[in-house]
Amino acid sequence: MAFNKNSNGYTFLFAILMVVLVGAILAFTSLSLKPMQKANAAEKKMMNILGAIGVPSERGAVEAKFVDFVKERVSIDSEGRKVGSRSGTVEAGDAEDPFNINVQKDFRSKADASTLNFPLFACNKEGQDLYVVPVVGKGLWGPIWGYVALESDMETIYGAVFDHKTETPGLGAEIKEGFFQDPFKGKKISKVAPHFEVVKGGAPTTEYSVDGITGGTITSKGVGEMVDRTMSIYLKYFQSAPKAQK
Amino acid sequence: MEYLSLFVKGIFVENMIFAYFLGMCSYLAVSKTVKTAVGLGFAVIFVLGITVPINYLLENFVLKEGALTWLSPEYATVDLSFLSYIMFIAVIASMVQLVEMIVEKFAPALYGALGIFLPLIAVNCSILGGALFMQERQYPSIGEATIFGLGSGVGWLLAIVAIAAIREKIRYSNIPAPLKGLGITFILTGLMGMAFMAFMGIEI
Amino acid sequence: MSTETTTAVEPKRESLFSKKNRKLLTDPLDDSNPITVQVLGICSALAITVQVQQAVIMSLAVLFVMIGGNVIVSMMRNIIPDRIRIIVQLVVIASLVIIVDEVLKAYSPDISEKLSVFVGLIITNCIIMGRLEAFALGNKPGPAMLDAVGNAMGYAWILLAVALVREVFGSGAISFPGVGQVKFLPEGWFMANGGFYENNNLMILPPMALITVGIIIWIQRSRNRSLIEEN
Numbered sequence: 180m181a182f183n184k185n186s187n188g189y190t191f192l193f194a195i196l197m198v199v200l201v202g203a204i205l206a207f208t209s210l211s212l213k214p215m216q217k218a219n220a221a222e223k224k225m226m227n228i229l230g231a232i233g234v235p236s237e238r239g240a241v242e243a244k245f246v247d248f249v250k251e252r253v254s255i256d257s258e259g260r261k262v263g264s265r266s267g268t269v270e271a272g273d274a275e276d277p278f279n280i281n282v283q284k285d286f287r288s289k290a291d292a293s294t295l296n297f298p299l300f301a302c303n304k305e306g307q308d309l310y311v312v313p314v315v316g317k318g319l320w321g322p323i324w325g326y327v328a329l330e331s332d333m334e335t336i337y338g339a340v341f342d343h344k345t346e347t348p349g350l351g352a353e354i355k356e357g358f359f360q361d362p363f364k365g366k367k368i369s370k371v372a373p374h375f376e377v378v379k380g381g382a383p384t385t386e387y388s389v390d391g392i393t394g395g396t397i398t399s400k401g402v403g404e405m406v407d408r409t410m411s412i413y414l415k416y417f418q419s420a421p422k423a424q425k
Numbered sequence: 426m427e428y429l430s431l432f433v434k435g436i437f438v439e440n441m442i443f444a445y446f447l448g449m450c451s452y453l454a455v456s457k458t459v460k461t462a463v464g465l466g467f468a469v470i471f472v473l474g475i476t477v478p479i480n481y482l483l484e485n486f487v488l489k490e491g492a493l494t495w496l497s498p499e500y501a502t503v504d505l506s507f508l509s510y511i512m513f514i515a516v517i518a519s520m521v522q523l524v525e526m527i528v529e530k531f532a533p534a535l536y537g538a539l540g541i542f543l544p545l546i547a548v549n550c551s552i553l554g555g556a557l558f559m560q561e562r563q564y565p566s567i568g569e570a571t572i573f574g575l576g577s578g579v580g581w582l583l584a585i586v587a588i589a590a591i592r593e594k595i596r597y598s599n600i601p602a603p604l605k606g607l608g609i610t611f612i613l614t615g616l617m618g619m620a621f622m623a624f625m626g627i628e629i
Numbered sequence: 630m631s632t633e634t635t636t637a638v639e640p641k642r643e644s645l646f647s648k649k650n651r652k653l654l655t656d657p658l659d660d661s662n663p664i665t666v667q668v669l670g671i672c673s674a675l676a677i678t679v680q681v682q683q684a685v686i687m688s689l690a691v692l693f694v695m696i697g698g699n700v701i702v703s704m705m706r707n708i709i710p711d712r713i714r715i716i717v718q719l720v721v722i723a724s725l726v727i728i729v730d731e732v733l734k735a736y737s738p739d740i741s742e743k744l745s746v747f748v749g750l751i752i753t754n755c756i757i758m759g760r761l762e763a764f765a766l767g768n769k770p771g772p773a774m775l776d777a778v779g780n781a782m783g784y785a786w787i788l789l790a791v792a793l794v795r796e797v798f799g800s801g802a803i804s805f806p807g808v809g810q811v812k813f814l815p816e817g818w819f820m821a822n823g824g825f826y827e828n829n830n831l832m833i834l835p836p837m838a839l840i841t842v843g844i845i846i847w848i849q850r851s852r853n854r855s856l857i858e859e860n
Contacts, residue, residue, distance in 0.1 A: 190710035197717065201511070201724050208731050209507045215735035223738065238738075284490075287563060321561060347679075350833060394830055397625075446835045449671035450755040507731065510752055511723045518716040544715050544762070550672040550753040557749055603850035604843070606858030607668065611843030618836035 217271060224278070230340040231326035232302050232309050242268070249311075251301040252277040257292040259415025283324060286315045297412060302328075309337050312413050316405025319397040321345040323354065327406060329368070333417040339363040341402060351398025359399075362389045370418075374410040377403030428572045435576020441551040442584035442614075443621035448551030451542045452585050453610055462589035464535045465542065466582030468524055470575065472546055473555050476520050477574030480513050480556040481567050488512065513556040514547070521547040551581055588614060653775040657783030659853060663756045664787045665846045666856060670756035674788055675838040677750070682804040684792035686743060687751075688785035690729070695757050695777040697725045702765040703773035709766075718761045719752075726752050756784055791841050799832030 183189065219238075225245040226236050236244050246268055254263040254277035265276045273279060277298035285295050300311040308331040315324040325341035341354040353359055362384075368374050369387040376388040377399045384390055391399030441447050448469070455465045486492050488509055493500035525543050529536045536543065546552060555577050564570040591613055600609050663669045673691075677683045701721055702709075709717050730748045733741035751757070760780050765773045796803055801819075804810040818824040831837050850856045 185711050190712055193708070193710055194713055194716075197720060201720055202508075205508065205511070205724060205727060208728055212731050212735040216731070216738075219734065219738040289563065289565075347833070394833075446675045446839075447672055449675065450669050453671060454668040507727065510727060510749070511720060514719045514723050514752065515716060518719050522712070522715060545755055545758065547715055547719060548753045548755050548758040550750065553749065553753045601847070602857050603854075604847045607665070608843050608846035608850065611839050611846060615836040615839030615843065618839060619831075619834075622834070622836070 350395035470578030
């Protein structure tokens with residue numbers, strides 16, 4: 180070896196070069212791929228919202244369906260007052276668009292609810308008015324989230340989809356599956372606390388609760404908690420908003 | 426007391442080995458005698474206790490979105506979280522290099538006994554796991570993050586010392602030859618894991 | 630391994646598939662299996678063996694990162710300073726994994742969703758780091774690549790075996806990447822439908838993975854007595 184690779188000077192130089200090179204490669208990769216990643220994430224969000232109202236969609240053909248079914252996107256504050264509205268195509272850079280409110284990030288930041296705005300998606304499917312509420316919470320291992328669709332009386336659940344990042348496969352992860360989500364249809368959000376519950380398997384369910392997953396108690400209870408907590412805010416808007424009588 | 430709750434949770438309810446099954450490689454390989462197990466356990470406590478707070482500072486002042494606002498308000502939208510893995514690992518690897526040098530100088534017998542598993546602390550899933558849990562849970566203060574790190578380390582020490590003690594005792598039991606050593610250790614760990622499941626979900 | 634003792638003759642370039650190199654591919658399947666003999670890569674063997682499709686995806690990801698890591702570090706082996714070699718190895722592994730993750734998030738978001746859980750686990754997979762330290766640092770890129778493939782295969786077969794046992798007994802199904810879970814037991818067998826069978830839910834939980842690996846070790850060492858540990 181012509182040079183001493185273990186000398187202090189060389190070690191230092193190597194370390195610095197490596198940091199610069201790796202930093203540059205990673206930054207370049209991340210920055211150049213970010214627009215595509217954001218577009219994919221937005222598409223998934225649209226697919227989930229459509230899923231809550233029972234409209235299936237495939238990647239690549241989502242945006243048109245979204246604009247078609249979601250008539251208006253509304254944002255409300257923690258007191259239930261309407262603060263913003265958008266309709267038509269979503270501009271990715273439009274910070275005022277309720278679609279671009281990142282509910283997961285807001286939840287993680289543990290900011291006080293009074294400082295946050297909450298999105299609501301007013302949809303119309305085959306003549307029926309539906310309202311989709313994003314919910315976000317904590318599972319056993321990581322974050323869980325979902326979208327709950329309410330009928331025009333803003334009380335009866337039309338459908339719900341849930342998702343997670345790292346819940347236990349076969350147990351908590353099953354909140355993504357139909358057998359957990361289907362029983363939500365037809366249930367109601369109660370006007371008094373608790374607004375909704377997910378009860379442990381075996382316990383009797385009411386029109387304000389569904390069965391949890393056996394073996395996935397913590398994740399299931401996490402779903403119940405997030406629906407309950409989120410609805411307590413949205414109920415303030417629902418009580419004052421004009422709605423159809425069932 | 427939040428601190429006590431975090432500490433106790435780290436030892437029992439959220440034990441790195443028995444609840445999350447992180448850090449198994451060194452746990453299985455270095456648990457032949459209680460002495461080496463204790464040595465490695467303390468090394469893990471030290472590394473966790475130092476790297477979790479350092480990574481906490483990194484996370485909150487450099488990495489997460491808006492973290493760089495102390496440099497200048499215009500950096501509020503900068504999100505460096507894609508660098509999280511690399512930076513956490515760099516911190517951990519440097520700490521482990523430091524521990525390696527200390528152990529080699531002050532306890533050469535332990536250094537020889539630990540072999541490759543001392544530098545492997547750097548990839549010990551429980552250390553990176555500690556950093557990632559801290560990032561996921563967003564502890565409100567560096568104190569809580571540190572207590573979480575220390576508690577997790579103590580939990581890891583408890584697990585490895587327990588299995589080492591059992592392994593020392595069963596050396597004189599009639600275990601079938603193919604199961605001796607590693608095989609029976611896996612089965613024992615599985616049984617201990619089942620026992621620790623009793624702690625799951627306990628709110629302290 | 631034979632040692633050549635010629636001195637004046639120039640060493641022949643070893644063919645990529647010479648006997649010595651082929652052992653690199655076959656040894657890790659049994660004699661030096663990364664999980665059951667070298668005791669590396671255990672964490673993922675427990676976490677990602679609930680479903681066969683997870684084990685398949687993880688094995689492919691590990692294979693890719695190992696080949697990349699082994700070849701890169703082997704090419705750099707003569708210029709890495711000793712004192713920071715662990716950090717350098719880790720940085721190489723972490724960068725590879727992050728790049729793979731970022732590219733997947735952009736071009737195959739559905740696969741990326743399934744894989745994002747594993748990203749952290751791949752970086753800390755002791756097998757990858759262990760082989761860099763034990764082999765790639767001291768050998769040429771060609772053999773290093775074979776070592777990577779051999780160890781990745783040794784890791785993969787254990788993972789698939791454990792996943793098969795856990796999924797079949799724990800969920801009564803087998804899953805395939807892209808297809809999802811395929812339940813193969815007749816619905817009528819299950820107790821909920823008046824039958825006699827219940828899935829063994831304990832199989833889905835991590836302790837059973839440990840016990841399953843323990844039994845695999847038992848079987849392996851019964852067949853290969855050279856691996857038995859004498860106290």
